[in-house]
Amino acid sequence: MADLSRRRFLAVGVAGAALLAGCSDATNPGVPPLPGGGTPTSPTPAQKATWRVQGAPLVPSTGAGALDGLTVAVTDLFAVAGQQIGAGSPQWLAQAPTEAGTAEAVARLLGAGATVAGLAQTDDLGYGHSGVNDHYGTPPNVASEALLPGGSTSGAAAAVAGSAASIGLGADTGGSVRIPAAYQGLFGFVASRGAVPTTGLLPLSPTLDTVGWVTANIDVLEKTVTASVPRTPARELTTAVTAPGLNAIATGGALAATTTALASWRTSDLPTLTDRDFDIAALPDWYDAVTTVVGYEAWKQHGDFLSGTMSGLSSEAREAFATASRTSEEAYQRARTQLDTAASAVRSYLGDNVLVLPTTATPAPAKSDGDLSGETYANTMRSTGMLLSIATVAGLPTATVPLKTADKIPVGLSLVGPAGRDLDLVALAHRVQGSGFVR
Incomplete structure (x- = not known):
């Protein structure tokens, strides 16, 4: 069976699972309102290629700090308490439980004052670099509608490029933050592997999965990285x-x-x-080694789930x-x-x-x-x-x-x-x- 246990972890929760039982939005099944947060809304047809669910906010901040007033588009691979992980796949969403905890990468942003604007679309299970999603549509490349947006942080990058969020949070396994940043004219940053725990991230390749962000300006990027990675004495790179x-x-x-x-x-x-x-x-x-490790580990994680659903990807x-x-x-x-x-x-x-x-x-x-x-x-x-x-x-x-x-x-x-x-x-x-x- 694919490793589903990580999705039942207890992390920095926004609310207990018991408070969420039985709550749902009739227009977006499985998306309950969060205590203290805004009511989730279903994106319009034009927005569905970018967002799976939005709120005003979807999740409030849990603290105050450098990210006060900023909003985050969370790629729909990270756990957010009270929500499901959709992973860019209707089949996955249909069997995904409601999360009891919030991914550490999200929690650090919330603790620094940011709010979650919504869960952004991604390539199926985060396994792609084009940004094309046959189920929900391809998020726009705001820089040029004629071009691909890049994936798998496609939806979050499109939200940032379109000024619908200040920060896009994504997972970079072999380039999934760096590619959409370059393709859409954004600033991007991928942390040192392990600097931000991947707790609460739906895994693709546990060996290589790494947390990263995209922003439209460098000030926000620097604040985001500073709020997310361990503090170390400054040593100028010369x-x-x-x-x-x-x-x-x-x-x-x-x-x-x-x-x-x-x-x-x-x-x-x-x-x-x-x-x-x-x-x-x-x-x-080296490139072949990366793709081999990612492929083998991705199949280990999701092969059982995919055995009957490959044609739906x-x-x-x-x-x-x-x-x-x-x-x-x-x-x-x-x-x-x-x-x-x-x-x-x-x-x-x-x-x-x-x-x-x-x-x-x-x-x-x-x-x-x-x-x-x-x-x-x-x-x-x-x-x-x-x-x-x-x-x-x-x-x-x-x-x-x-x-x-x-x-x-x-x-x-x-x-x-x-x-x-x-x-x-x-x-x-x-x-x-x-x-x-x-x-």
Whole structure:
């Protein structure tokens, strides 16, 4: 049986389960009102691609602090007391219990003064990078309606980009926060793996699942990260590196925007930026190791549930889970070993520096490109996945700042920092934003 036990945990609850028994909204079954919070509402048809349920607020803050007055779009993979986890899948929602506790990542935001605006749509079970959901629709890319929004933090990113929330909370396993941030022109941050507990997060790959956020401005991002990760003494990051071979994995507008940004960086008062060779020959193997570990663990988590419902998944998730179902224990163990080797190599390369590189290999693919199972999309996402794998394999904190191509299409520039230096890294991202070449 898929691991459902984590959904019955007792965390920082907004209300006891007994108070919620029997309460429901007739227009949105299984969505009870929360004591002290607003009444949940069903999104309009136009909003259903972005939100599963909203409130005014859906959940009130539990404390006061730096996030007072800010609202959070919680990707519908995190537990919120009194709500179900919908996970972008009507089949999952139909059998999901009402949560008795609230995920730690959500609770930390509530404790700092934020409120939850609603639960935002995601790719099926969080397993996808396009943002396409065949059940509820594809959240809009506010920067360009013709482009995909990126997933799996697709709904939360769309809510932030459309000014319906201040903060988007998501899970980044192999790029699911970084990709939509880049595609939609947002600031993004993925914490050092383990810095924010994944308690209350519906798991995809327990080995790689990591918490992250998207915002429309750097001030909110810095407050969000500060409220969420452990406090550490500030130590300014003073040196940065970039690798021409890595950068060249990007193409077209993404490469040109990165090249322009790096040139501006070198003439700014930002940390000294030097070129340092990176052996890109290993990247295809690292990317394959990431996808193997994610696939094997995703099937372990959800294979029993999916055994009778695979045909009901959206196309991208269906193909991914079908591949995952064929991943052997032997392949998984080899991939785990590769990840350990890769993590050591990345950390040795980085040292106390910040690595600056393109977030994605291209701008967002066009919706009109069609088949997500086609070779063009697969090759595009493989190139992007190789760039993302550098931080993923080592569990390093990553900030994404928005750039634009010559034709005003969003792309992202990633800053990958040393493990545990989350607050130092977001402070550097703030400096980068103030340098004049972001966006």
